Every structure is written in C-alpha cells, then in structure tokens.
Amino acid sequence: SLAEFCRYVPLRLSSEERALLCVLESTLHVSEYTDHVDVASARRGIKARRILDGILEACHISTGLSVASGHEQALMATCGTPAIVSTSSKKKSSFRRPKVGKKSKKKKKQKQQQLLEEEKKQQHDLLHSSPAGRDPKDNALLFQTMFEIGRRNKVLNPSQMRTTYGKLMYLLQDSQNPTVAKSLGFSLHKDLVLVAPYLEQYDMEDLLLDPRLIGATTHLSGKNEHTGQRLPRETLAQQVKVKRELQERLIDEYFSKSQAAAASAEKKVSSLPPMSKDDIRRCIESISDAIAVVESNVAPVQRMLRHLEENFDPHQIKDGFSLQLSGRERGVMGSSSSYYGNSYGRYGLSAFRDMNSSSSGAATLSHSHPTQYTFVWQSLRLWSKVQRNMHKLWVCADEDLLSTSTSYHLYNTGQGLNRVQSCPRVGKVMRSLLNSTQQEAGSAWVGLSVVHLGDRDVPNALVFIDKYTQIPRFLNPIVDFIDGLEELCQDERVDSYVKKEFGSQEFLKLTVLTDYFKHGFDGSGDDGGSCIDGRLTSSWNWTSRVAKKKYYNAFMLSGFQGFDGDFK
Numbered sequence: 001s002l003a004e005f006c007r008y009v010p011l012r013l014s015s016e017e018r019a020l021l022c023v024l025e026s027t028l029h030v031s032e033y034t035d036h037v038d039v040a041s042a043r044r045g046i047k048a049r050r051i052l053d054g055i056l057e058a059c060h061i062s063t064g065l066s067v068a069s070g071h072e073q074a075l076m077a078t079c080g081t082p083a084i085v086s087t088s089s090k091k092k093s094s095f096r097r098p099k100v101g102k103k104s105k106k107k108k109k110q111k112q113q114q115l116l117e118e119e120k121k122q123q124h125d126l127l128h129s130s131p132a133g134r135d136p137k138d139n140a141l142l143f144q145t146m147f148e149i150g151r152r153n154k155v156l157n158p159s160q161m162r163t164t165y166g167k168l169m170y171l172l173q174d175s176q177n178p179t180v181a182k183s184l185g186f187s188l189h190k191d192l193v194l195v196a197p198y199l200e201q202y203d204m205e206d207l208l209l210d211p212r213l214i215g216a217t218t219h220l221s222g223k224n225e226h227t228g229q230r231l232p233r234e235t236l237a238q239q240v241k242v243k244r245e246l247q248e249r250l251i252d253e254y255f256s257k258s259q260a261a262a263a264s265a266e267k268k269v270s271s272l273p274p275m276s277k278d279d280i281r282r283c284i285e286s287i288s289d290a291i292a293v294v295e296s297n298v299a300p301v302q303r304m305l306r307h308l309e310e311n312f313d314p315h316q317i318k319d320g321f322s323l324q325l326s327g328r329e330r331g332v333m334g335s336s337s338s339y340y341g342n343s344y345g346r347y348g349l350s351a352f353r354d355m356n357s358s359s360s361g362a363a364t365l366s367h368s369h370p371t372q373y374t375f376v377w378q379s380l381r382l383w384s385k386v387q388r389n390m391h392k393l394w395v396c397a398d399e400d401l402l403s404t405s406t407s408y409h410l411y412n413t414g415q416g417l418n419r420v421q422s423c424p425r426v427g428k429v430m431r432s433l434l435n436s437t438q439q440e441a442g443s444a445w446v447g448l449s450v451v452h453l454g455d456r457d458v459p460n461a462l463v464f465i466d467k468y469t470q471i472p473r474f475l476n477p478i479v480d481f482i483d484g485l486e487e488l489c490q491d492e493r494v495d496s497y498v499k500k501e502f503g504s505q506e507f508l509k510l511t512v513l514t515d516y517f518k519h520g521f522d523g524s525g526d527d528g529g530s531c532i533d534g535r536l537t538s539s540w541n542w543t544s545r546v547a548k549k550k551y552y553n554a555f556m557l558s559g560f561q562g563f564d565g566d567f568k
Contacts, residue, residue, distance in 0.1 A: 447530030
C-alpha cells in the first residue's frame with residue numbers, strides 16, 4: 001500500500017538543508033578517511049587512534065566550511081541549535097559630569113571595570129555562538145543533522161554522491177563502535193527523516209490514507225509504457241495540470257485540518273507547531289519523487305522482459321536465434337580477449353579468480369533454449385521486484401551498516417580489503433522478494449537461490465545496494481537502442497549501413513537481444529553464475545565486452561556513451 005511505501009520514503013531536502021549538503025559533500029571530497037583507516041595493521045590500538053583522528057578531522061573541516069559558507073546562522077537554525085546573538089550595541093544614556101571627589105572617582109573606576117567585563121563576556125558569547133569556536137561535542141547536533149541529510153539525499157538521488165557515499169557510511173559505521181563512541185564523547189547517528197513518521201509527529205497520517213494522494217503523486221512519463229515512444233507535449237501538459245490541481249486541493253484541505261487541530265489543542269502542552277503548507281507540499285512531493293524514481297528504474301526491466309516475451313518462444317526456436325548455452329562457450333557476436341576476461345574485478349562486481357575460472361569470458365552454464373528462456377525470465381522478474389522495493393532496501397541497508405549489534409571485520413576478499421559485515425535486515429527483505437518471485441514463476445526455479453550477503457562476493461550492505469542500483473544503468477541503453485531503432489533508421493545513411501551489415505532492422509534487433517539473453521546470463525558470475533548475485537554479475541560482465549561486438553558501431557550511431565553513467 002501507499003501508506004506502507006511511505007514508511008521508507010525520505011523527506012525531500014529543504015533549501016537550508018541543501019546548504020548543509022554542500023558543506024558535507026565538500027568535507028567528504030577532501031577527506032581521506034578510508035585511505036587512512038582501512039589498511040592492514042598489526043597493532044589494534046593504531047586503528048582506533050586513526051579512526052578517532054579521522055572523525056575529528058572531518059568534524060573540524062565541516063565546521064570550518066559551514067562558517068566559511070556565509071550561512072552560519074541559517075545552518076545552525078536548520079539543526080535546531082540555538083545561536084547566541086551578541087548584543088554589541090551599548091545602551092545610550094545621558095551624559096552627566098561626575099562630581100569631583102574620592103567617591104565619584106571610585107564609582108567611575110567600578111563602572112569602567114563593569115563595562116570591561118561586559119565587553120569580554122560579549123566577545124566570549126560571540127565566539128561561542130559560532131560552531132568554529134565550540135568544542136566538537138557542542139556541535140553534535142550539527143554533525144548529526146548534516147550526516148543524516150547526506151544519507152537521506154543518497155536515497156532520494158541514487159545517482160549522486162557515487163564517490164563519497166561509501167566514505168560517509170564507513171565513517172558513521174566506525175563512530176557507532178562503542179569504544180570509539182566513548183572516546184568521542186558524542187554520537188554522529190540520527191535516524192533518517194521519513195515521510196510517514198514525519199507526518200505522524202503532527203498527527204497528519206490521515207493524508208497517507210486519502211485516495212486522492214494516489215493521483216497527486218502518480219508518475220508522469222514522457223514515453224508510452226508499452227512502446228517506449230514519446231507522448232505528445234499537449235497530452236503530457238494536461239496530465240501535469242491535473243496532477244498539480246489535485247496536489248493544491250490536498251495541501252489546502254490538510255492545512256486547514258492542521259490549523260483546526262492546533263486551535264483545539266491550545267490548552268494542551270504541544271511541542272510542535274501546526275504543519276505549514278510548505279511542509280505538507282514537501283511530503284507530497286517527496287512521495288511523488290520516490291514513485292518517479294521507482295517507475296523510472298522498473299521501466300527498463302519491464303521493457304526488457306517484454307522484449308523477451310515478444311521476440312522469443314520457449315517452445316520454438318527462431319532460425320539462428322537460439323538461447324541455448326553450452327559450458328565454456330564464448331560470445332558468438334564477438335571475441336572476448338583475456339584482457340576483458342581478467343578485468344572484471346575493477347568494477348567491484350566479482351571477486352578475483354584465475355584465468356581458468358568463469359571470469360575468462362566463457363559461458364559456464366549448460367542450458368537448453370527453454371531452460372535459458374526461463375532462467376532469464378525469472379531473473380528479470382526478480383530484478384523488477386527488487387527495483388520496486390529499493391527504498392525499503394536502502395533503509396534496511398542503512399540500518400544494517402550502522403547497527404551497534406553487528407560489527408565488521410576487515411578481510412581481503414580478492415578485491416582488496418573490504419569490510420565484511422552481516423546484513424540481517426537486507427537479507428530478510430531479499431528472501432521475501434525471492435520467495436514471492438518463485439511462487440509467481442509457476443515452474444521450477446532455474447539455478448541457485450543463494451543470496452550472497454556478508455561474504456566474499458557481497459561483503460556488506462553497501463556493496464549490495466550499489467550492485468542493484470546498476471541494473472537500470474546497463475539496461476536503459478539496451479532497451480533505448482532497441483526501441484529507437486526504427487526512428488534511427490529513418491536516416492538513409494544509417495538504414496543503408498544496417499541493411500548492408502545485418503540485412504534488416506529485425507535481424508539487428510534479434511542479434512542484440514539474443515546476445516544479451518545468452519551471454520548476459522551465461523554464468524560468468526560467482527557460484528557458476530546461477531546464484532542471485534551471479535546473475536547480476538554476469539550481466540555487468542557482458543557490458544565490459546560490448547565493445548568487441550559486431551553491432552557496437554550501430555550502438556554508437558544511436559548516441560550510446562556507456563553503461564556506467566556520470567560519477568560527478
């Protein structure tokens with residue numbers, strides 16, 4: 001239900017919180033925390049010292065940048081920290097000439113001493129009203145809010161902070177260690193601000209049960225869900241208008257309810273003011289953002305599943321386009337050199353194996369055409385369910401990483417030193433999704449049903465969540481090429497090239513789909529590639545070999561840039 005979904009939807013950042021996010025990103029950009037901490041050391045005390053020094057360094061950098069940003073008071077107000085306002089202006093008083101005498105001189109001296117002490121006190125207050133003049137312990141609320149904003153922003157925008165999010169989570173993970181926390185003297189952890197708990201604080205959870213909320217937060221795509229073709233601009237503009245009108249009606253109605261509830265509870269002690277229109281709008285737009293992210297990530301998986309069902313029959317093989325796999329078979333559409341076969345570890349998606357292992361670019365599975373069809377279909381169905389539940393998995397991964405009950409161990413997993421930590425919450429959700437997919441399959445499950453978590457293949461929840469955010473990145477270019485092939489061939493020169501090299505558009509389309517459905521699921525992942533993790537690893541390995549394919553030039557003509565997106 002939508003109400004249950006909103007329990008895992010982060011609240012959209014306000015403009016003040018975005019200023020803190022800039023400070024955090026700058027801090028993480030210059031910090032070398034993981035480079036200094038995650039190293040092999042024979043002495044236990046050295047690592048604890050490095051952790052403490054690294055955390056304090058990050059805290060000092062962030063306080064300095066917050067002051068240098070010029071929005072110091074606004075940032076402190078965002079964190080809820082009371083800023084001491086210095087009243088440097090002195091009270092004016094009428095001047096009177098003191099009488100000459102010993103008593104008047106004594107009073108004058110006392111008054112000067114009193115003014116001097118007040119001036120020193122004002123300077124002290126002014127200094128300590130700034131975060132830079134305080135002890136890190138006094139800025140604990142600032143750090144908690146800042147780090148929570150970074151974690152929340154990553155869930156809201158998975159494509160951001162790709163080079164700094166891991167550093168942030170590992171720093172917070174170390175700060176949760178009881179020994180480090182005791183030495184530090186304060187905690188850096190704060191629960192994520194989620195929409196449903198946020199509304200419950202104001203007794204406004206009825207908004208989540210309002211049936212109109214579904215229409216106010218529905219995802220409006222610029223493309224047809226089934227064909228992938230662009231919708232007319234007039235149609236899209238009309239849909240946007242209806243959605244905005246519905247949002248405004250909800251905002252006005254629930255703002256009135258909030259005001260009425262606050263007026264009736266004036267006699268009671270209330271710590272929170274009534275919700276403003278901006279707060280209600282933020283909640284609705286946060287839900288809308290989350291649904292848009294989910295739909296945009298599920299769309300390429302569903303489109304790929306539709307191409308499988310429309311272009312292939314599990315009981316009948318098209319001439320030259322069989323999905324049958326034989327063990328140790330290489331890609332038929334292009335060669336796979338030993339260079340590509342031995343370089344998958346650099347993507348962080350499979351552990352190092354020798355040249356005779358499955359990473360050599362050869363298929364390790366032996367499947368008939370019907371079996372391979374079922375194997376791919378079941379994998380895509382599972383990926384679709386995972387993408388629909390990514391917000392829940394993000395929150396569970398956050399809780400597993402920052403858990404105080406499960407610690408990590410630094411092991412060499414074949415991809416360098418990694419933090420190996422159990423992931424009970426993520427594992428529970430994944431097993432539930434897997435069981436649901438197996439029940440919907442209607443046939444025997446093909447391959448292993450092992451979910452790798454907290455081991456050599458998937459050391460911790462951070463690696464897990466990073467792997468599954470890759471699915472839309474490598475599926476989108478493929479389905480965009482397939483769906484846009486007809487429009488691409490409207491250019492006579494491109495159409496001439498396609499006919500010369502492949503004979504027809506249909507042949508080119510089936511060539512690409514056959515190659516991906518075979519060698520994107522050929523077992524080049526771990527455990528023979530048939531486990532839950534190995535299916536994804538095999539597909540990512542296929543993307544590293546696409547440059548050797550015969551159809552690569554056609555990909556480039558469509559505007560293909562790569563599968564990995566932007567790291568900025």
